[in-house]
Amino acid sequence: MPKSTFEALEQELGEIHDIESALDLLHWDMQCIMPVAASDQRARQIETMSKLVHSRKTSDRLGELIAGSADFADAAGYGSYEAGLVRLARRHYEQDRRVPLDLQGRIAQAQAEGFGIWRDARAASDFSAFLPSLEKQIALAREYIACFDLTDSPYDVLLDRYEEGATVVEVDRVFDRLKPRLIELTKTVSANRHKVDNAMLHGHFPKAAQMALSQDVVARLGATEVAWRVVETVHPFEQNFGTNDIRLATRYDENFFSTSYYGTIHEFGHGLYEAQVDPVLNRTPLARGVSMTVHESQSRLMENLVGRGRAFISFAWPQLRAAFPDAFDAYDAEAFYRAVNKMQPSFIRVEADELTYGLHIILRYELERDLFEGRLQAADLPEVWNARMKEYLGVEVPNDALGVLQDVHWSEGMFGYFPDYLLGTVLSVQLWERMLADIPDLNEQIGNGEFAALRGWLGEHVHHSGSIYTPIETIERAAGGPLDPEPYLRYLEGKIADLYGIGS
């Protein structure tokens, strides 16, 4: 009887997964293929399908199947597919049931409206035009928080949405260690900015050659024709439908080299995670990267620790030079290595380097945390933003478009998401150090364009288990312990010494 209840649960979750895949495809297609005139009808399709998914995900029957499978799953034991499936199904079910449909509808509507208001406000660089919409988003997020049990910080509920188990206490532990050191290092590179030149990345890079290069680099890294696709889009992202259908969407800028090349390698890191989940988990909620932080560790590892490393660049340089002879003929691999690793303070997060990126994130995290802990009002955001940009990065923000209005996240109510970008970066270096210890000739292999051992290590230690373990468990298993900022700091200090010829 418990076994057949579990099978009925699998069946129900499988069908929900099928329907959600169709809904995901409506979104993917909207961003990558659909002509713009179809926007309104696509919105209706998404609305109807979302309601359908929601009713299946919150049905009494699903709740009964989950409850009825508990003993069977416990018997299968820690780390088993059965235990993981019931654990995750219960988490999703409770999340979905706690938030009333009415509130979900208002959140969805505020998201849809918020995006347009934000886009216009940013174009006009006018925070006051965005403020009412932002305040509405904050109020809705507070309503959302109130649906859950009390936590130490109300912001914990928002963190937990993207990273199960994440808390202010834990994020503070990591960020408090990073912040003063990142500020110091930023001052060092600022004072030595003349020592590294990245002019070679700002030239003319024909789109057709960039597209061919994107296809080529992911194929060399391990993307296969039978399971991967690279398409063009406005906002780069990775989307997958099970382990056998991995889609990277990338953006091309003819005047700047790094956008598509490093953007594609970044998305490849996300894609490889999904592609290497154990395929027996397909058609279940376990066939997914476990959390935002772990996901970001994979994309950052691929983009920065692999892609911006000397070994990879020595391998890739002949291809890059062949692709863009006009732009690159006057340079060598070492010049390219230095250019793509240049660090310097700037206004825009998504254009920031490995060092200053962290401070952009810490700033956003602090503001969100203080908003939801009641120490900061939305109306004061521009003033506090600009003051901290001066304090952390030493730059004077000239206007709100280059400051507090730059990111889309708040317009869509995505509070709690930012910290994972930096936590993922922290994790990426922990994993890199372990991998180097396990594979002593890793850099030599990468220099030869051999990525099988790299993929194998990540598969075994991070990817295979999908969402069977919690994020915290997954990180412990992969990194041998909790998040630790020291490897990341060591790595930055080493790179700065190398590039700028100075200690810190």
Added chain:
Amino acid sequence: MPKSTFEALEQELGEIHDIESALDLLHWDMQCIMPVAASDQRARQIETMSKLVHSRKTSDRLGELIAGSADFADAAGYGSYEAGLVRLARRHYEQDRRVPLDLQGRIAQAQAEGFGIWRDARAASDFSAFLPSLEKQIALAREYIACFDLTDSPYDVLLDRYEEGATVVEVDRVFDRLKPRLIELTKTVSANRHKVDNAMLHGHFPKAAQMALSQDVVARLGATEVAWRVVETVHPFEQNFGTNDIRLATRYDENFFSTSYYGTIHEFGHGLYEAQVDPVLNRTPLARGVSMTVHESQSRLMENLVGRGRAFISFAWPQLRAAFPDAFDAYDAEAFYRAVNKMQPSFIRVEADELTYGLHIILRYELERDLFEGRLQAADLPEVWNARMKEYLGVEVPNDALGVLQDVHWSEGMFGYFPDYLLGTVLSVQLWERMLADIPDLNEQIGNGEFAALRGWLGEHVHHSGSIYTPIETIERAAGGPLDPEPYLRYLEGKIADLYGIGS
């Protein structure tokens, strides 16, 4: 009360439409984008979504809403949106309810299996390997027929699936007139085949140039960037999602010019039909071309009467020559006109010209009709096929791959579909004659690359009404009467006289 029942019906049909659009997208994406490794999981998604759609389309509630809307729809009057919606909803509901879910499941499974069996049998040119699967399809089609009221011919039920109201009596009326005349004309062109040369179409046509040309020609004909897409596929087709999202899938053959160019223009004809349906019909089953015959009339009109006409070719030739200088520089527009209009008997339907194509269709129609009227056994198909190919087209079929096994349709149980290809061709010439009478300088406009009046006429007389009227009514309204083979025969005779310099 009747009004609010009708509104509830609209609401229910709208949601069903949304869900069906998501299902359609799963299919479209599978054919155009999805990597092949995802086939199994996509099959599960399609299965789940199909069940979902079926349960909504056959619910008691939907039946009650349709019944409860009847008076309100009648009051709105003939030709009204309300009357059309209730009529079509009732037709679909009755079709879906009459066929038991068990039978639908067996049909779907036989389709899925049949395709692979047919593909392998065709590759081996071995009809006997296909025969058991074909006999199963025929038996299932008989079970399907038995779900419906008795008709004069059992085959009428199959015809009606694709063309509401089509009957053997009516198809015979048209085909009996065409057949002897087409056979005669085919003999004429066979005897004069040396007079027209199409060697220029068999050269090297680089794919990139063909892709650019496909995009260009549909843009010139009227496809807009905001609502249309052209993508690559293996089997060309048109798919739309409402009037604002029209997608043409086309195939490129680097050794033969016509495949992509005329294939794309053909699919554009289908797309224009869907794009010009009155947008107020969107999100209802009325926002569709009314039938296979009318749809095919639009694609054939665009491909043959426009695209293979002297006026269009005089306009297009400079672009064609610029796109393929190596292949076309030695020729002129008149040589191109003659080449793309060459008529000659051949084995394969999809490669046939405007004249012999009709005989391929009549052959298939006769075989299907005789199978379901009990005058022919499946096992005898190759013998009868080959004998009639000799009789109608004067060719000796060398093997089953080039004969009875060439088409996919029977492997998927699509009996009743073939006649519409020829009926659509017949209709296309009726419409063309009327359009020329209404727009005396139509050819001059086309020669100047002006297609607005053409689109406008088709929109007004064929497209706008979508599926508000039945197919028979739609044809009567557009053509001024029922299907009439005489314009098509006159057109063929004129073209043959022109190309071969002979009367007939």
